[in-house]
Amino acid sequence: MLQLTKRTEYGLIALVHMVDRRGDFVSAREISETYQVPRRLLAEVLKDLAKHALVDSQRGATGGYCLVRPAEEITVGEVVAALEGAPKLAGCETLEASRAGGECDLEPSCPIRSPLQRIREGIWRQMQRTTLRSLVEPVFHITNLKHVDPESTLI
Amino acid sequence: MLQLTKRTEYGLIALVHMVDRRGDFVSAREISETYQVPRRLLAEVLKDLAKHALVDSQRGATGGYCLVRPAEEITVGEVVAALEGAPKLAGCETLEASRAGGECDLEPSCPIRSPLQRIREGIWRQMQRTTLRSLVEPVFHITNLKHVDPESTLI
DNA sequence: TCGATTGGGCACCAATCTGGTGCTAATTGA
DNA sequence: TCAATTAGCACCAGATTGGTGCCCAATCGA
Numbered sequence: 001m002l003q004l005t006k007r008t009e010y011g012l013i014a015l016v017h018m019v020d021r022r023g024d025f026v027s028a029r030e031i032s033e034t035y036q037v038p039r040r041l042l043a044e045v046l047k048d049l050a051k052h053a054l055v056d057s058q059r060g061a062t063g064g065y066c067l068v069r070p071a072e073e074i075t076v077g078e079v080v081a082a083l084e085g086a087p088k089l090a091g092c093e094t095l096e097a098s099r100a101g102g103e104c105d106l107e108p109s110c111p112i113r114s115p116l117q118r119i120r121e122g123i124w125r126q127m128q129r130t131t132l133r134s135l136v137e138p139v140f141h142i143t144n145l146k147h148v149d150p151e152s153t154l155i
Numbered sequence: 156m157l158q159l160t161k162r163t164e165y166g167l168i169a170l171v172h173m174v175d176r177r178g179d180f181v182s183a184r185e186i187s188e189t190y191q192v193p194r195r196l197l198a199e200v201l202k203d204l205a206k207h208a209l210v211d212s213q214r215g216a217t218g219g220y221c222l223v224r225p226a227e228e229i230t231v232g233e234v235v236a237a238l239e240g241a242p243k244l245a246g247c248e249t250l251e252a253s254r255a256g257g258e259c260d261l262e263p264s265c266p267i268r269s270p271l272q273r274i275r276e277g278i279w280r281q282m283q284r285t286t287l288r289s290l291v292e293p294v295f296h297i298t299n300l301k302h303v304d305p306e307s308t309l310i
Numbered sequence: 311t312c313g314a315t316t317g318g319g320c321a322c323c324a325a326t327c328t329g330g331t332g333c334t335a336a337t338t339g340a
Numbered sequence: 341t342c343a344a345t346t347a348g349c350a351c352c353a354g355a356t357t358g359g360t361g362c363c364c365a366a367t368c369g370a
Binding site: 160161162193195196199213214215216217218 | 356361366
C-alpha cells in the first residue's frame with residue numbers, strides 16, 4: 001500500500017522530539033505519554049534505532065535516549081533503513097554491480113527495467129535528501145535549497 | 156515496508172507496454188507472456204484499470220486492452236490510486252476539511268503533524284507529477300522541466 | 311451456427327507482514 | 341535496597357498480499 005510502517009512513524013516522532021536536546025536522555029515513557037504512542041512498541045523501535053547508531057541509549061533510573069548526531073545530519077532515509085530495512089532494489093541494480101554487464105534473467109521485465117523499480121529509486125533518493133531538521137522546520141529545507149523548485153521538494 | 160504492490164508493478168508494466176499503441180487492443184495473455192507475469196493476476200489488475208477508466212477493454216477473440224488517454228496525461232499517481240487506493244492522508248488533513256478549525260483528537264501527534272504524514276504527502280505529490288511517458292522515456296521528464304533540479308525529479 | 315479466444319465476476323487460499331503485548335533480566339541513580 | 345529504565349525474547353491476532361480456480365459473457369472468424 002505504499003506506506004511506511006507505524007514503527008517508522010513512531011521512530012520519527014521520537015527522533016523529532018529529541019532534536020536540539022542532545023545531552024539529556026529522554027525516556028521512552030516520556031515520549032509515549034506525550035504523543036499517546038504504545039510504550040512497549042516505541043521501546044522496541046528505539047532499541048532498533050540504538051542498534052543502528054542513530055541514538056544513544058542509557059539504562060537506569062535517569063536513563064533514556066538521545067540523538068547521536070545533529071538533526072541536519074540525520075536523514076529520513078537512514079531512519080527508514082534502520083526500522084524497516086533499506087528498500088530492496090532487487091534485480092538489475094544489484095546484479096549490475098555483481099556481474100557487470102551480463103543479461104539479467106532474474107527480473108523478467110529487465111530489458112525495460114520495471115517501472116516500479118525506478119519509482120522506488122526516486123522515492124528513496126528523496127528520503128535520503130530529507131533531513132530530520134527539515135521535518136522540524138520545513139522552512140529550513142526550502143530556504144536552504146533555493147535552486148530547487150519548492151514544488152519538487154519531498155516536504 | 157514502503158513498497159508499491161506487485162499489482163501496481165504489473166499494472167505499470169502493462170500500461171507502459173500499451174503506450175503509443177492506441178487503437179489496437181493488447182491481450183492480457185500477450186503481456187503476461189512477454190514479461191513473465193501471472194496471467195490471471197494481470198487480468199485482475201487490468202480489470203481494475205478498466206474500471207477506473209485508464210484503459211478500454213474489449214471482449215472477444217481479438218479483444219484486449221488499450222490506453223484511453225495519451226501517455227503524457229496518465230500519471231503514476233492515478234495508477235496507484237486505481238490499484239491500491241489513494242493513500243489515506245488520514246487525520247488532520249481530512250478533518251481540516253470537514254470540521255474546519257477544531258482541534259484534532261484522532262491523530263495523537265497532531266499539533267506537530269506526524270512526520271510520516273508529511274513524507275507521505277511529498278511522495279504522493281511526486282507520483283502525481285510523474286507521467287507514464289516519463290517512465291518510457293526518462294529523458295522526456297527532465298528536458299521538459301528544465302526549471303526543476305534533475306536531482307529532485309522522482310525518476 | 312460453432313468453436314476458439316478473450317475479458318468479467320466471484321470465491322478462495324497460503325504465506326507474510328503488522329501492530330502490539332508479556333515477561334524477565336540487566337543496569338543505574340537516589 | 342528501591343524504583344525506574346533499557347534489553348532480549350517469545351508470542352499473538354488480524355490484515356494484507358500474491359496468486360489461483362471456475363464458470364459465465366462477449367466477440368470474431370471459419
